[in-house]
Amino acid sequence: MSNRPKTQCVRVNQVYDWINQITNIKLKEKVPLKKGKCFQDNICLKYNVPCDGSKSILWNGADVKDFIGTFVITVDKHCNGEIELFVNGESMTSLTGGQSFGATIKDLQLIEIQCQDDPSIDYCKGTLDIQLVSKMSKAEEYKEIRCFLSDHQGNPLEPTKNGSICCMEQSNPADRRSTEIMMNGNVITLQEIAILIKGFITVQFINNQGQVCGTYVYPFWEIETFYLCAPIGTDVYCNVSKFHCKAEFVPHLEKCKCCINLSISISVCLSIYSSTNVTVELLGNECTPRSDVQNFGLKQSIPGSGLKVVQNTS
Numbered sequence: 001m002s003n004r005p006k007t008q009c010v011r012v013n014q015v016y017d018w019i020n021q022i023t024n025i026k027l028k029e030k031v032p033l034k035k036g037k038c039f040q041d042n043i044c045l046k047y048n049v050p051c052d053g054s055k056s057i058l059w060n061g062a063d064v065k066d067f068i069g070t071f072v073i074t075v076d077k078h079c080n081g082e083i084e085l086f087v088n089g090e091s092m093t094s095l096t097g098g099q100s101f102g103a104t105i106k107d108l109q110l111i112e113i114q115c116q117d118d119p120s121i122d123y124c125k126g127t128l129d130i131q132l133v134s135k136m137s138k139a140e141e142y143k144e145i146r147c148f149l150s151d152h153q154g155n156p157l158e159p160t161k162n163g164s165i166c167c168m169e170q171s172n173p174a175d176r177r178s179t180e181i182m183m184n185g186n187v188i189t190l191q192e193i194a195i196l197i198k199g200f201i202t203v204q205f206i207n208n209q210g211q212v213c214g215t216y217v218y219p220f221w222e223i224e225t226f227y228l229c230a231p232i233g234t235d236v237y238c239n240v241s242k243f244h245c246k247a248e249f250v251p252h253l254e255k256c257k258c259c260i261n262l263s264i265s266i267s268v269c270l271s272i273y274s275s276t277n278v279t280v281e282l283l284g285n286e287c288t289p290r291s292d293v294q295n296f297g298l299k300q301s302i303p304g305s306g307l308k309v310v311q312n313t314s
Contacts (some may be wrong), residue, residue, distance in 0.1 A: 005283040017190075017229035018273035020241070022282075023197055025222045027264035028250075031203075031214065039058025043130040046306065051081045051124055053117035058128050062070035063153050071130045072099040079124035080132050086112040106131070144209045150202040154217045157199075159243030159268075167238035169272060170194040170223055176230060190227040193236055197222050197268055203247045220266055230274035242269035 007083045049056040050190065065258040071131045075083055077098035085092045085101060088110050093101050108130075149164060157164040178189050198221035205214035230236055243266075250261035 003285065005075070005285055008282045008284050008286075010280050011277060012281055014185075016231070016234055016274045016276070019226065019228065020272070021224075021226060021270050023222060023224050023268045023270060025197070025220050025266040025268070027201075027218060027262075027266070029216070029218055029221060029262045031216055031262055031266060032204075043128075043132070045128050046125065047113070047128060048125040049113060051115035051118050051121040053114065055086065055114045055288045057112050059111040059130060061132070067108060067132045068104065068106055069130055069132050070102070070104045071108070071128065072100060072214045073111070073113070073126065075124065075126040076088065077125070079121075080143065081118050081121045081124050082116045083126075084114040084116070085126060086110075086114065091109070109195050121265050137281060140240050143210070144206040145249070145262075146202075146204040146206060147247040148202055149243055150200050150217060152192065152200050152217060152219075154202040154215055155218045156202070156212050158238055160213065163241070165197065165199040165240045165268065167197050167240055167268075169193065169238070170196040173235070174232060175233070179227065186268065191230040191274075193226045193228055193230060193271070193272070193274075194226050195236075195238055195272065197238075198272070201245050203264070203268065205264065212248035216252065218264070226272055228272065228274050234274045234276045236272065236274050239271045240268060241271050243267070255276045287288045 023036070024153045033114050043059065045058070047056070058073075061069070073085060073258050075094070075095045075097055079097040083095045085095060086104055087103070088108070089112075092103070092150050095101060111128065111130075115121070149159050151157055159165060171192070176191040176193065178191055180187050180189050182188075198222065200217055203218065204212050207213045228236065231257070247262050247264045250263050
């Protein structure tokens, strides 16, 4: 029997291309304040003030603290006099019949109007609409914001565990667009691959006592484009190697009502590769297991003792 190697065919998985890439995902969310921490009220009233040059108070909220007020004042079209508008004691604008004015004011406490002294005009009337919203709870009330990968019910997940994050090719494997790029001085052809990354994160608010005082689950998703050597017939695989999530408060805006603005940053480190099964020819011989040896004596030395143990397997 000849021991000369023969050509053998082996079916193996061949990797065409492999990259590691970090994908960053940004979320902007609004968290509603708990009941009792937010108050909103709408005030609608009609006024009829004398045109004698004196100020008339339309609304006084001096006892109401930390409110944002949005108001619209309208002067009746039949009013021929000129009305001066004062907000928190300061002149804001002048209006005449048929005109209106609106604004949003922090700590809105006082709205007054003054109809200019005109003997030919007795009174001027109109309407005032006010929307009051309490200022948002300050971020300092929360000691910490935790952000972690979870399922849709808020249960923590291990990022690298299969299925924790959906990472898959979104493009059509049979119709990948090819493009030429310069790499190391050579022109190479790569395929455009669209990868879908999606999952859920949970944000928890921790107070100064270390208690969880709010838990919110948010979905995230992103479609990212990568370029790999992935010709027709290859499959693209995506694995998650690292995951990081961070949530921060955003300063409150006047337009924000009963909520807290959050900026959430998600970083996912992806390992993406293209491969296919190929047949490889190798030179070698087939081998089989050797036969077991029966009925032999095994001599063993015990280190440092000078003794030998003879074991008979018969």
